[in-house]
Amino acid sequence: MDSFASHTRASAAEADGTSLREHVESFVAQRVMPEETLLEAGGAAASAVRSALAEAAKAAGLWALPLPIELGGQGLPFAEYVCLAEVEGASDYGPAVLGSASLLDVRMLQGHAGDRVRETYLERLASGELHAAFAMTEPDTPGTDPTLTASRATTAPDGSWILSGRKWFVSGAQDADVITVLARTDGQTSDREGLSLLLVPTDAPGFRLVRELPILGAGGQWEIAMDEVRLPKDHLIGERGRALPIARQRLQLGRTLRCLRWLGQAQRAYDLMCERARTRSQSSGALAERQLVQQHIFESLLAIRSTRPLVHKAAALLDAGHDARVESGLAKVAAARTLQQVADSAVQVYGAAGLGPDTALPGLLRMGRMARLLDGPDELHIASVAGSVLR
Numbered sequence: 216m217d218s219f220a221s222h223t224r225a226s227a228a229e230a231d232g233t234s235l236r237e238h239v240e241s242f243v244a245q246r247v248m249p250e251e252t253l254l255e256a257g258g259a260a261a262s263a264v265r266s267a268l269a270e271a272a273k274a275a276g277l278w279a280l281p282l283p284i285e286l287g288g289q290g291l292p293f294a295e296y297v298c299l300a301e302v303e304g305a306s307d308y309g310p311a312v313l314g315s316a317s318l319l320d321v322r323m324l325q326g327h328a329g330d331r332v333r334e335t336y337l338e339r340l341a342s343g344e345l346h347a348a349f350a351m352t353e354p355d356t357p358g359t360d361p362t363l364t365a366s367r368a369t370t371a372p373d374g375s376w377i378l379s380g381r382k383w384f385v386s387g388a389q390d391a392d393v394i395t396v397l398a399r400t401d402g403q404t405s406d407r408e409g410l411s412l413l414l415v416p417t418d419a420p421g422f423r424l425v426r427e428l429p430i431l432g433a434g435g436q437w438e439i440a441m442d443e444v445r446l447p448k449d450h451l452i453g454e455r456g457r458a459l460p461i462a463r464q465r466l467q468l469g470r471t472l473r474c475l476r477w478l479g480q481a482q483r484a485y486d487l488m489c490e491r492a493r494t495r496s497q498s499s500g501a502l503a504e505r506q507l508v509q510q511h512i513f514e515s516l517l518a519i520r521s522t523r524p525l526v527h528k529a530a531a532l533l534d535a536g537h538d539a540r541v542e543s544g545l546a547k548v549a550a551a552r553t554l555q556q557v558a559d560s561a562v563q564v565y566g567a568a569g570l571g572p573d574t575a576l577p578g579l580l581r582m583g584r585m586a587r588l589l590d591g592p593d594e595l596h597i598a599s600v601a602g603s604v605l606r
C-alpha cells in the first residue's frame with residue numbers, strides 16, 4: 216500500500232512536468248465543478264456522481280493526499296497539503312471527492328480513540344467507505360458556549376454509555392456512519408470540565424435524523440436526536456470530562472483548512488468577475504473600462520492578497536504545534552469576510568446573471584454568508600483575539 220500510494224502521487228505529479236497542485240486544480244475544474252449542480256441537488260443521483268468522482272480521483276493518484284500512508288492515504292506533509300488545499304477547495308465538493316474531507320476525524324480518532332475504535336473505523340474512513348460528522352451545536356443552548364451543552368450521557372452498570380440529546384446544523388449527518396457528539400457526562404451546567412466526546416454509530420437504536428435544515432436554499436445540514444442511545448464503553452474519545460481541549464484542537468485545524476478553501480472560492484469568484492468585466496461590452500466599451508467596476512476588482516484583489524498570508528501563518532503555527540489562537544482567529548474572520556465581499560462584488564459586476572443558475576456565484580455568496588457563522592461567529596473570534604493580545 217505504501218509504495219503504491221507514493222508511486223501514484225509521484226507519477227501524477229511528474230508524468231507531464233506539472234505540479235501536484237496543478238493536477239488537483241485541473242481535476243477540480245474539469246471533473247468536479249461541472250457536476251456541482253447535480254451534487255448540490257442531493258439524493259441517490261448525487262451519491263452516484265460523488266462515488267464516480269472519487270473513483271476517478273483514485274485512478275488519477277489524487278485520493279486522500281494528506282492522509283497517513285498506513286491508512287491508505289498518500290502521506291503528503293501538512294505544509295505541502297496547505298499549498299494545494301486552496302485549489303482543492305475552490306469547489307466546496309473538492310475535499311470530499313478527493314478524499315481529504317475525513318482528515319479532521321482521522322486525526323482526532325488517531326490521537327484520542329482506543330485501539331478497537333481505531334481498528335474498526337480509521338481505515339474505512341480514510342478509504343471513503345465510511346463517512347463521519349461532528350455534532351456540538353444544539354437547538355436550545357447557544358453554540359458559542361459549549362459549557363451549556365444539554366445532551367447528557369450516563370454510564371450503565373456494565374460500563375456502556377447511555378446518551379440522550381439533540382443537535383442541529385450537523386453537516387453531512389445524512390451520509391454519516393458515525394457522528395462524534397459532545398455531551399455532559401459529569402459536573403454541572405456551565406462547568407468547563409465534565410464534557411465528553413462520544414462516537415455514535417448512526418445505526419444505533421435510538422439515533423434519529425430529525426429533519427434537514429436548508430440554508431438559503433441549500434441542503435446538507437441536519438438536526439439529529441439521540442434517545443437513550445447505548446454505546447460501548449470504548450466509544451469515548453479522549454478522557455472522560457476533558458472534551459474541550461480536543462474539540463478546540465479539532466476546530467482550530469478545521470477552521471484553518473476551511474479558510475484555505477474559502478480563499479480558493481474567493482479566487483474563483485474573482486476570476487469570474489474579471490472575465491465578465493473583460494467580455495461584457497456596452498456601446499461605449501467593456502465593463503472593465505468603468506472605474507466603479509475597476510474598484511470592485513481592486514478591493515477584491517486587495518482582500519484576497521491580504522488574507523492569504525494570514526491563513527498561511529495560522530497553518531504554519533498549527534503545523535509546528537504552537538498555539539495559533541490569535542492567528543487562526545484573524546485568518547477565520549478575514550477569510551469569511553473576503554469570500555463574502557468578493558462573491559458579492561462578482562454578483563454585482565455580473566448583473567442579474569450573477570444571481571441566476573448559470574454560474575457558481577450564488578453558491579459562493581451563500582458560502583460567504585455561512586462562513587461568518589460556522590466554526591464560531593465573527594464576534595467570538597474578534598473577542599478572543601482582542602482578549603489574547605490585550606492580556
Ligand SMILES: Cc1cc2nc3c(=O)[nH]c(=O)nc-3n(C[C@H](O)[C@H](O)[C@H](O)COP(=O)(O)OP(=O)(O)OC[C@H]3O[C@@H](n4cnc5c(N)ncnc54)[C@H](O)[C@@H]3O)c2cc1C
Pocket residue numbers: 349350351352353356357358359360383384385386430436585588589590591592594595598
Ligand atoms: C453552514 C453551517 C454548518 C454548520 N456545521 C456544524 C457542524 O457540523 N457541527 C456543529 O456542531 N455545528 C455546526 N454549525 C453550527 C455553528 O457552529 C453554530 O451556528 C455557531 O457556533 C454559533 O452557534 P449558535 O448558532 O448557537 O449561535 P449563538 O451561540 O446563539 O450566537 C448567536 C449570535 O450571538 C452573537 N454572539 C455570540 N457570542 C458572542 C460574543 N462572545 N460576543 C458578541 N456577540 C456574540 C453572535 O452574533 C452570534 O452569531 C454549523 C452552522 C452553519 C451555519
